[in-house]
Amino acid sequence: MTTELDITETLDVTGVSCPIPVVKTKQAIDELDQGDILEVIATDSGSMSDIRGWAEGTDGVELREQTEGDDVYKHYVEKTG
Amino acid sequence: MSTDSQQTGDDIDGEQASETETTEDELRARIEELEATVAELQELEDAMAAAGDDGQKKMTIIATKGTLDMAYPPLILATTAAAFDWEVVVFHTFWGLDILHEENSRNLKLSSVGNPNMPVPNIVGALPGMDRMTTRMMNKRIADNDTATIEELVDLSLDLGVELQACQMTIELMDYDEADFYEGVTTGVGAATALQHMSESDVQLMI
Numbered sequence: 001m002t003t004e005l006d007i008t009e010t011l012d013v014t015g016v017s018c019p020i021p022v023v024k025t026k027q028a029i030d031e032l033d034q035g036d037i038l039e040v041i042a043t044d045s046g047s048m049s050d051i052r053g054w055a056e057g058t059d060g061v062e063l064r065e066q067t068e069g070d071d072v073y074k075h076y077v078e079k080t081g
Numbered sequence: 082m083s084t085d086s087q088q089t090g091d092d093i094d095g096e097q098a099s100e101t102e103t104t105e106d107e108l109r110a111r112i113e114e115l116e117a118t119v120a121e122l123q124e125l126e127d128a129m130a131a132a133g134d135d136g137q138k139k140m141t142i143i144a145t146k147g148t149l150d151m152a153y154p155p156l157i158l159a160t161t162a163a164a165f166d167w168e169v170v171v172f173h174t175f176w177g178l179d180i181l182h183e184e185n186s187r188n189l190k191l192s193s194v195g196n197p198n199m200p201v202p203n204i205v206g207a208l209p210g211m212d213r214m215t216t217r218m219m220n221k222r223i224a225d226n227d228t229a230t231i232e233e234l235v236d237l238s239l240d241l242g243v244e245l246q247a248c249q250m251t252i253e254l255m256d257y258d259e260a261d262f263y264e265g266v267t268t269g270v271g272a273a274t275a276l277q278h279m280s281e282s283d284v285q286l287m288i
Contacts, residue, residue, distance in 0.1 A: 015227045019161045023237060026164035057165050059136075 005064055005076050008036035014043045014072070021047045022054045025077060029061055032079045037064065040075040051075045138167040140284040143275060147176030149189040149219055149231075155288050156180070156234035162284075163241035170282075171238070172275040174248035177288075178255060181247050181262045186231050190216045239265040246270045 011028045013021040021042045028038050040051065048066060055063035060081035067074045140162045144155040155171050162169045179185040193199055193206035193215040205211065223230065229237070238245060246267045252259065259268045279285045 017226060017228055019157045019164070020229055020237075023160050023164045023241065027241075054161075054164060059166070
């Protein structure tokens with residue numbers, strides 16, 4: 001499944017597990033500008049719930065989309081503030 | 082008798098009139114006092130709002146364990162909370178100090194006794210070399226699953242601005258040297274520091 005979003009940068013966290021996907025996502029978002037979209041590619045199935053929870057509990061980010069397929073989980077996070 | 086009571090009644094009326102005046106003055110004074118208090122409280126509230134209660138959450142964890150399995154939860158929660166932009170303090174005491182000890186943190190062990198879920202009976206687990214074996218097995222699993230090592234999580238915590246504190250009393254009790262700890266670890270702190278952070282925190286955990 002492909003996304004229609006305009007991706008600014010891609011973060012590859014395949015192979016690593018909790019808490020690294022969330023922490024690396026936060027660090028990558030900090031480097032971006034408002035309106036940018038970060039694509040996060042993970043293989044940790046827990047990242048579906050964790051990235052969603054992190055985005056909901058953090059100011060200045062919004063989870064635009066999540067996709068799942070072939071043990072790869074993709075997350076699209078927009079920096080909103 | 083009756084005259085006496087009449088006189089007394091007049092006196093009472095007179096007293097009541099002067100009392101009413103006094104009460105009115107007193108009430109006015111009291112209202113002014115209260116108005117001043119309200120103004121003070123309003124100022125205090127404004128000052129508190131300005132002082133930056135920006136809604137940032139705080140968490141304090143007390144880490145007391147230094148076995149390989151128990152070293153993970155404080156670091157995983159601390160790094161994740163930091164990703165949420167929380168202000169995080171982890172106060173390490175007793176065996177928890179080994180998490181911050183550069184050399185010891187790379188050699189944390191897993192006990193093969195005391196956990197009935199271990200595949201070997203406690204009496205076998207108590208044999209010499211068994212702790213080393215279970216530790217090796219756990220480290221292999223950590224590597225196979227690409228789980229972060231304790232050292233990586235300590236570095237990550239410090240990078241994210243987590244304050245890792247090492248209890249001064251137990252540093253001395255365990256005969257550790259402050260130079261043995263990772264660079265960036267805070268030493269020279271005690272129970273009062275930990276309590277102060279706990280009282281200001283939204284989340285307090287003892288692990």
